Amino acid sequence: MGDGIILARRGTPVVALVTEKFWEQGRLLAAARGMPDLPRVALPYPVAGTGVPALARVADAVAPAILAALRGERSA
Amino acid sequence: MTELVEADDEAAAVARLHALGCTDGLPVVVPTPDRVAAMLAGAPELDPAIVLGVVPPRMGRATVESVAANAVMAGFPPAHFAAVCAVVRAVCDPDFDLGVVQATTHNAAVLVIVNGPARLVEPAFASGVGALGPGPVANTTTGRALRLVLVNAGGGTPGAGDMSTLGQPAKLSCCLAEAEEESPFEPLSVARGVDAGRSAVTVLGVEGPRQVMFVAVGDGAALDAERLLALLGATVAAPGSLGGMGYGGSSALVLSPYHAGLLAAAGLDRASVAAAVAQRAVLPAHEVERLHGRVRAAGHDTRAGVVRALSSPAHLLVAVAGGAGTYSAVFCGLADGVAPAVTVAF
Numbered sequence: 001m002g003d004g005i006i007l008a009r010r011g012t013p014v015v016a017l018v019t020e021k022f023w024e025q026g027r028l029l030a031a032a033r034g035m036p037d038l039p040r041v042a043l044p045y046p047v048a049g050t051g052v053p054a055l056a057r058v059a060d061a062v063a064p065a066i067l068a069a070l071r072g073e074r075s076a
Numbered sequence: 077m078t079e080l081v082e083a084d085d086e087a088a089a090v091a092r093l094h095a096l097g098c099t100d101g102l103p104v105v106v107p108t109p110d111r112v113a114a115m116l117a118g119a120p121e122l123d124p125a126i127v128l129g130v131v132p133p134r135m136g137r138a139t140v141e142s143v144a145a146n147a148v149m150a151g152f153p154p155a156h157f158a159a160v161c162a163v164v165r166a167v168c169d170p171d172f173d174l175g176v177v178q179a180t181t182h183n184a185a186v187l188v189i190v191n192g193p194a195r196l197v198e199p200a201f202a203s204g205v206g207a208l209g210p211g212p213v214a215n216t217t218t219g220r221a222l223r224l225v226l227v228n229a230g231g232g233t234p235g236a237g238d239m240s241t242l243g244q245p246a247k248l249s250c251c252l253a254e255a256e257e258e259s260p261f262e263p264l265s266v267a268r269g270v271d272a273g274r275s276a277v278t279v280l281g282v283e284g285p286r287q288v289m290f291v292a293v294g295d296g297a298a299l300d301a302e303r304l305l306a307l308l309g310a311t312v313a314a315p316g317s318l319g320g321m322g323y324g325g326s327s328a329l330v331l332s333p334y335h336a337g338l339l340a341a342a343g344l345d346r347a348s349v350a351a352a353v354a355q356r357a358v359l360p361a362h363e364v365e366r367l368h369g370r371v372r373a374a375g376h377d378t379r380a381g382v383v384r385a386l387s388s389p390a391h392l393l394v395a396v397a398g399g400a401g402t403y404s405a406v407f408c409g410l411a412d413g414v415a416p417a418v419t420v421a422f
Contacts (some may be wrong), residue, residue: 002175024236025133027178032135032231 001026001040005026014038017062017071019045039069078142079110089192093149097233100223100248100328105151115144118154119161127160129168133176134231135286138164143225150221156214159277160221162422163188166279167222169418176414178232181239182318184415185246186226187282187328187407188218190253190396191265192275201253205399208252208285219249226291246284252397258268259396260340267346268419275422280328280393281415282407286311291300291402292338301342304335305349309356311406312385315367319385320359322375323411327386328393329353330405351389358382374412387412 004016018026020042030038030065041062081096083089089106093099102262105111116124124141131138134268140161148162159174167174167186177184195201202212209216223232231237240247265276288311292300312327313320319327329349331339339349364371375383386392391412398404 002179003172022239025239028236029133029179032133 001029016040019043021045041065078163087105107145109197111148116158128164131230133237136229138229143244144225147221150217152217152221162420166418181241183244188251190279191263194275195253203253203255215251221252251401261346270421278419280417288404297342305352312357317408322372324375324387324410325412326391328407332398335404350392354386354389357385
């Protein structure tokens with residue numbers, strides 16, 4: 001979430017990918033930095049160390065939500 | 077001005093503070109305006125409106141007044157109020173990268189080491205037997221006051237601002253004074269650039285302490301010193317620590333006066349102890365690969381075929397504290413660049 005906030009401040013379109021276990025922390029970070037509506041997409045937890053096939057499945061599942069958020073179609 | 081909350085009596089106020097998430101889970105002293113004023117009187121040179129730091133992740137402003145309220149809650153002795161303000165300044169130094177310390181899944185606590193004449197003001201900071209607690213009021217409440225600031229100004233509530241997987245007792249408090257009178261070395265603060273005779277606090281992000289037991293064989297000062305240095309180095313590079321994985325960060329070594337004396341008898345000063353321990357704080361790269369499946373570049377010395385737990389000797393704090401006995405402590409730290417040692421004089 002922190003990296004997304006930094007990029008957003010530079011004007012880069014951002015969707016923060018936040019695992020579900022860190023969703024509340026992401027909300028706190030975004031709110032504290034004045035970006036409560038920064039687009040976020042939830043990932044399952046954990047993703048690290050689950051292997052390439054599992055990561056690919058997660059990517060396929062969340063890609064539409066990422067694209068939608070980047071298009072500003074809805075708040076993820 | 078800090079926010080005022082009303083309650084019918086002391087017990088109700090404590091319950092309300094717990095319910096608001098303003099505590100560390102232990103009973104607190106209710107920070108009434110009179111009590112906060114008495115705390116502020118402990119350091120009249122500090123304007124209550126001064127912002128000591130901005131505390132992530134909530135980015136709350138830790139003013140002298142708000143720190144006083146947290147210090148009251150911690151049961152902190154007003155005579156040392158300037159010390160706890162210095163601690164807050166230290167952790168809010170951008171070099172300390174408090175945002176990572178607060179938010180990480182690591183069990184990062186903040187080790188506070190107090191130097192200088194402020195140690196001796198009653199109630200004195202303990203530097204001898206049992207300095208890390210339980211017991212010494214100045215020590216335990218310094219760490220506690222800091223934790224409450226991290227919770228209340230920083231939002232460091234477990235599960236939200238503080239994502240430590242398990243937490244640890246040192247998050248409640250982890251503070252000691254250096255045993256300057258028993259140490260064969262110059263005070264830690266002086267080694268870090270503070271004028272002799274001035275008080276200072278030094279902070280470092282750490283795991284809990286790992287005890288190091290060592291009894292001299294007595295077959296020569298150099299031989300005993302070498303054994304002790306090797307043992308300390310191996311402990312700094314403990315498997316499972318970030319340093320032992322190759323993150324190459326900082327650590328702290330709190331030598332008992334007995335162990336410090338053994339090293340001094342072999343001709344070592346503080347800097348040479350740090351250099352010698354850093355040199356020995358290694359794991360074979362193949363062992364790290366066996367344990368973790370890979371070796372991180374940060375600590376990987378490919379020429380020597382080892383993983384170095386410390387980025388340099390300067391990444392190892394060496395302090396002297398504790399009573400009689402054959403036990404020192406190693407505090408493994410975080411990754412390089414996260415929560416390095418920061419010293420603030422006061």
